[in-house]
Amino acid sequence: MTDITATVIVPIAVVDTARTIGGDQWRFVRPLTTDPTGPTNPDAEVTDYASSGAADAGLLALIVQLPGVIADYDPAHSWQDTLAANGRYLIEEVI
Amino acid sequence: MSILQHVLQPVLRPLLMDPLAPGLGDGLTAAVQALFASGEKGVMFDFSKSSNLYTDSARTTLVTTSGDSIGSATDLSPNGKHASSAGGARPKWDATGFATWDAFDDYMQTPALDFSGTDAVTVVVALRKGSDAAGAVVVEFGSTGSTAGAFRVFAPSSAAANVVFGSTGSSTASATYANAAVAAPVTLVLTGQGDISSDTCAIRVNGADATSSATDQGTGNYTSQALNIGARNAVSVFFNGRIYRLLVIGRALTATERGNAERWAAQPAGVTLA
Numbered sequence: 001m002t003d004i005t006a007t008v009i010v011p012i013a014v015v016d017t018a019r020t021i022g023g024d025q026w027r028f029v030r031p032l033t034t035d036p037t038g039p040t041n042p043d044a045e046v047t048d049y050a051s052s053g054a055a056d057a058g059l060l061a062l063i064v065q066l067p068g069v070i071a072d073y074d075p076a077h078s079w080q081d082t083l084a085a086n087g088r089y090l091i092e093e094v095i
Numbered sequence: 096m097s098i099l100q101h102v103l104q105p106v107l108r109p110l111l112m113d114p115l116a117p118g119l120g121d122g123l124t125a126a127v128q129a130l131f132a133s134g135e136k137g138v139m140f141d142f143s144k145s146s147n148l149y150t151d152s153a154r155t156t157l158v159t160t161s162g163d164s165i166g167s168a169t170d171l172s173p174n175g176k177h178a179s180s181a182g183g184a185r186p187k188w189d190a191t192g193f194a195t196w197d198a199f200d201d202y203m204q205t206p207a208l209d210f211s212g213t214d215a216v217t218v219v220v221a222l223r224k225g226s227d228a229a230g231a232v233v234v235e236f237g238s239t240g241s242t243a244g245a246f247r248v249f250a251p252s253s254a255a256a257n258v259v260f261g262s263t264g265s266s267t268a269s270a271t272y273a274n275a276a277v278a279a280p281v282t283l284v285l286t287g288q289g290d291i292s293s294d295t296c297a298i299r300v301n302g303a304d305a306t307s308s309a310t311d312q313g314t315g316n317y318t319s320q321a322l323n324i325g326a327r328n329a330v331s332v333f334f335n336g337r338i339y340r341l342l343v344i345g346r347a348l349t350a351t352e353r354g355n356a357e358r359w360a361a362q363p364a365g366v367t368l369a
Contacts (some may be wrong), residue, residue, distance in 0.1 A: 006183075007199075025182035029330040030200050039229075052199045053183025054164055079199045093332045094253040095230035 004057035005075045007082040008050060011068040015049045018069070021062050025055035031091050038089035048088060052079045123359045124171070130344055130352055131172045136210055137344035138322060139171040140178060143192035143363035147171065152179040161190040168194075168203060172344075178203040178324055186325060189337070192363040198226065198335030202326035210236070210317035213345040214264065214291035216246050217353065219284070221360035224250045224258070225336035227279040234343065237320035238328040241267045244318030246289050248298075250334070251279075258305075260298040262289030265313030268296035272305040279336075284361045284368065290347060291315060302357050302368030317345065339364040 010018040010028055019028050028049040035044035064071045072082040083089065127139060141147050142165070148158045151166040154177065158165060164185035168178045180186070184200040196202075210216065218234055232240075233248040240247025241263055249259040252271060256278035261269040270287075277283060277300060286299035291314065297307035322343060325334040340360040348356060361368055 022182070027182060027184055027200060027330075029184075030333070050199070051183055052197065053185060053201070055183035079197065090229070092229045092254060095232070095249060095327070095332050 002057045003054045004060055005054045005073065006060060007052040007072045007077065007079045008060065008063065009048050009070040009082070009086060009088060010050070010063065010066060011048055012046060014066040014068065018049075018063050018066060022051065022059055025059050026051045026063060032083065032088045033091055034088055036087070039092040044089075044091065046091065050079070050083075050088075123355060123362065126355045127342060127359045128171060128173070130348065130356070131174070135344050135346055136174060136208055136213070137172055137342070138174060138176050138178070138205060138208065140168050140324075140341045141171060142168065142188070142194035142338050143340060145188065145190070148188055148194075152181060158188045161188065163188050165194055165203070170205070174208070176205045176208055176322070178205045178322070180204065180329070184329070193223070193337040193339045195337050196325040196334040198231065198333045201333060202329040203324040204329050205322040207319050208236070208322050208343075209319040210244075210345045211319050212316065214316045215295075215345065215347045216262070216287075216289045216317060217342070217344050217346065217348045217356070218246070218248055218260070218287040219342040219353070219356040219360050220248060221282075221284045221339035221364035221366060222250060223282040223337040223364070224277070224279040227251050227256050228254055228335075230254075230332055231334040232323060232325065232327045232332045233285070233334055233338070234341065235323045235327055237318065244315060245320065246287065246317065248285060248287050250283075250285070250336070258283065258285055258298060258300065260285070260287030260289070260296065262287075262291065262296045262312055264291035264315045266311060268294065268308045268310035268312050270296045270298045270306050270308045272298050272300060274305075276300070282364050282366055284357050284364065284366045286353065286357060288347065291317070295347075299357075301366055302354070302361075
């Protein structure tokens with residue numbers, strides 16, 4: 001197994017498939033919204049899920065073939081860079 | 096060796112040693128490990144030293160350089176409840192002496208800790224809170240810290256400049272310390288003290304009492320569940336920042352014991368205690 005560093009965003013329509021492929025390597029647990037008002041909009045809907053870090057490259061190669069997947073392989077990019085470049089926003093979590 | 100060297104060497108040696116090198120601080124580490132001498136349940140993690148950390152959850156390869164992912168952290172208590180994480184969702188080690196949680200999907204989780212024989216707990220953690228933009232779990236016992244028999248440390252609890260310790264019997268209490276002194280980014284030593292039957296729920300910041308809640312926590316003991324570090328049950332409420340050292344023990348500590356634990360935690364973080 002070879003690891004690759006990436007931030008990966010998958011549309012909600014394919015997240016179940018991506019999770020099945022990714023297993024415990026690419027988990028896609030972080031909900032995102034593309035609502036332009038971002039996390040301050042309490043009515044914003046989740047549109048994507050994301051995963052980030054260094055994990056199995058072979059599984060990621062399969063995941064990126066799913067429709068609408070965005071993968072950022074630049075290790076210098078933070079996940080904030082990747083999200084900002086693609087107009088995604090985190091949903092605020094209140095606990 | 097001159098008489099002068101005899102006199103100065105014991106003084107100079109500790110001053111010149113690397114504070115994170117093996118040796119210095121080991122006495123304090125041993126003192127904290129001794130808190131478990133009567134079979135107390137709990138865990139003790141030191142994220143400042145690579146010798147305690149592995150890149151893989153199978154614990155075969157030690158981390159060596161900054162940026163290495165942490166797949167397993169060694170529980171330094173006698174309980175051997177090592178924390179682990181999987182795939183890309185692993186915190187990263189920094190050679191200056193801490194682990195970073197990315198606020199995105201990083202987590203660590205222990206096997207179940209059996210606190211069913213106690214209704215008292217103490218949590219001591221040295222951390223750097225990187226953001227106050229959203230609620231974040233530092234430590235949470237079980238899948239949700241507000242369920243019966245659980246406890247939690249949040250930094251912050253929501254989009255606010257606060258830190259929180261909570262303890263839950265059949266009902267829950269929270270000690271929320273909201274103050275500019277704990278606004279991110281900030282490095283802190285937090286101590287949470289919980290006791291269900293006596294309705295103790297208190298948080299200390301940098302070695303001084305910060306705030307407490309006398310809310311009724313109901314009845315019962317804590318439970319047997321996984322301890323989550325840096326995320327809620329590995330899937331949400333992700334922590335943004337660094338963790339240096341962490342102690343969780345299933346009993347109240349004396350003032351002396353608590354002081355030792357706070358000094359142990361503070362050491363790699365560079366926090367000056369009150």
